[in-house]
Amino acid sequence: IPLLGIVENMSYFVCPHCSQPTEIFSRGGGRKLAEMYGVAFLGELPLAPEIRSASDEGVPLVISAPDSEAAARYRHIAETLAAQISIKNYSATAGAENLFSKRESESAKP
Template sequence: MFRRVDVPVLGIVENMSYFCCPNCGHRTDIFSHGGARAEAEKLGVDFLGEVPLDIAIRETSDGGAPIVMSQPDSPHAKVYRAIAAQVWAKVGGAGARRAGPRIVVE
């Protein structure tokens, strides 16, 4: 659909990619794993990263203080910053200046 309407896809992120038990540290792929990476390869777009399923992400977001702001040094915040850095680089960073889309009404 995005290609039909000429919307650029900057990449794909696998949300709720895995769960790490807070008690034992064991990683579990609750919802399967790797589907987003496979889809990115299939579509020829970048795979931007894996966001874990974690209660701290939900609690901080619901509380109005997302994890990147409330716990900036946490591993989860680092995941979000790495994804954001890739997107920022793709759109040209601070010096980017692109013309807006040309809208044609027929």
């Protein structure tokens, strides 16, 4: 299974009282890891109580709190991942087309 990208989980915490983001853990490790492996950095997810609540209830956050910042982050990650899958699929298809074109041109030679 090819690695398509890295998501940095629990990247920061947003205070529910002042809306100030706080880095509880070191931030940026996900981006560095993506660069090291030459894959896409898909995004950051906050350490957010609403993610835990939605997960505990078995309801996707994008449904239970669609207007939340965390839901927007999930949608962004999903869109970026879909783009990476599309690129991989196109590359695989282009490679197969080139292979078949090469075989056809070789078999057409006298």
